[in-house]
Amino acid sequence: MPLNNRFIIEVPASTANLGPGFDSIGLALDLYLTLEVEGSSRWEFYSTSDELKQFPNDEQHFIGQVAIKTAEKYGKVLSPCKVTIQSEIPLARGLGSSASAIVAGIELADRIGGLGLTKQEKLLIATEMEGHPDNVGASIYGGLVIGCYQKNEVDILNFANLSFELVVAVPQEILLTKDSRDVLPEAFSRQEAIEASSTANLLVAALLSQNWEVAGKMMEQDLFHQPYRKPLISFYEEVEQVAKSNGAFGVALSGAGPSVICFTEKGQGKLLSQVLQSEFTEMTVKHLNVDNDGSITKEVEKFVR
Template sequence: MPLNNRFIIKVPASTANLGPGFDSIGLALDLYLTLEVEESSSWEFSSTTEELKELPNDDQHFIAQVAIKTAEKYGKFLPPCKVKIESEIPLARGLGSSASAIVAGIELADSIGNLGLTKQEKTFLATEWEGHPDNAGASVLGGLVIGSYQQKEVDILSFTNLSFEVVVAIPEEILLTKDSRDVLPEAFSRQEAIQASSNGNLLVAALLSQNWEIVGKMMEKDLFHQPYRKPLISFYEEVEQAAKSNGAFGVALSGAGPSVICFAEKGQGKLLAQMLQSDFPEMNVRLLNIDNEGSCVKEVEKFVK
């Protein structure tokens, strides 16, 4: 545990898939889950964030469970803590709220259990919990991540030299990932798989070479999940058309939805966000930056300065 026995864990939100990068591509965003932690005689969780107030306030809290079970993997017993949680990440909106909570739990175990975990080990542990490396990897590593999870191994790369802006249209309604996964097909033909994966491959190449036209084109050509999920989201096509009319070079479902993520070249995001907020006043439209640091743990004083 940090020297003054009081510290902050900060974990960024994430968007995943970016169209055809299903369960393998993620991007860290500057909305944060923040935990203020100090030693205590018992586990105690509190929050002023409305969506989090109904969650358990003892060791049954999901973050505590992740922390305790992570420590157990390494033969450690965690001393109880008092944890104050605040979150800018809306629940069940496709912005990685569950992945951020998993990463926060792993960071908590690492800090108070003195596990000495590397970023790669944290990514693996988070991926085990999450089941795929896109949201989890982005929240741990920051930036744009491309990852693969097979045979209990995670291979993942992170890129932080990206220069575009992100606008997210967040609706009031939620869409649980389980419900969104239930509409997906169980299998693809070989030809369908070839076409779908080629779109994902080209998306990565276009992102890294900053060919925004092809990025947007590949986002629209996803075959893995968006054709099946879009019918669940009545406003998707309206937001997509409005975004593209106001400077977005690409639009996609954020994760499993229902949030819609729009990509714009540097300097164009502010106007795009203003126009979308005007057109869709019932939504929360946010201009976001890419988080390039990933999850971090710091002493309270270092955040205050």
């Protein structure tokens, strides 16, 4: 049955790991992937962004494929739609672009197919597609998320209204997640695993108790991925040094990189972003806040974030 009115899906970007929280900690950011959807006789995907024009404009579009496959899980065939896409999330820069697209596709299927999915059901579908719950969980729930995916089950807790700001330095070059995963070790010794997991545990406790000094220290002491990925990011240490000299309490690779994300107390993000932009003119520096709402679907005339 064709759609009679337009609606909008808005999905936040995300940063993951935050240092030692490898594949399990995510944070929603106030950069958005936005889909404006209306009925059509065939599937159509359009974007005004040059970066997104490389993708198919029919049902082979990644978001369309996610939507169609999600509906198939529930025995539904979706009515085709015209989807206009706008995105503030740079591709392949460690800011959850693929995760936001997966979540958008699931939300599209849920709305068109009338699936009535809960957030938990959306999370499981998205995690099965993405392979881990950190980015997709943040995009669905908003705020800070800590998740676990084992034995085809996913559990997650989310926390909103965190009192810090973020500044992200986004380079021009991309870094594919697959390439950054290839440098990681296949296994850790028991002692290494204990040290790495205890660091992640303490990071969560520090963030929730607002002990910024300890949180920043734990980000630096990650053993899971940053020691192996930092050599791929030639500018990491320089960004870290400038950021920590200008108000950042913590610095980490954003996801798999190459973007570097810096954490500041409330009120200090704007100044830090200005300093970093003046120091690293070849990068795009963004002053961000945590998105606390997660993905939203609204009728056009009622849409207000």
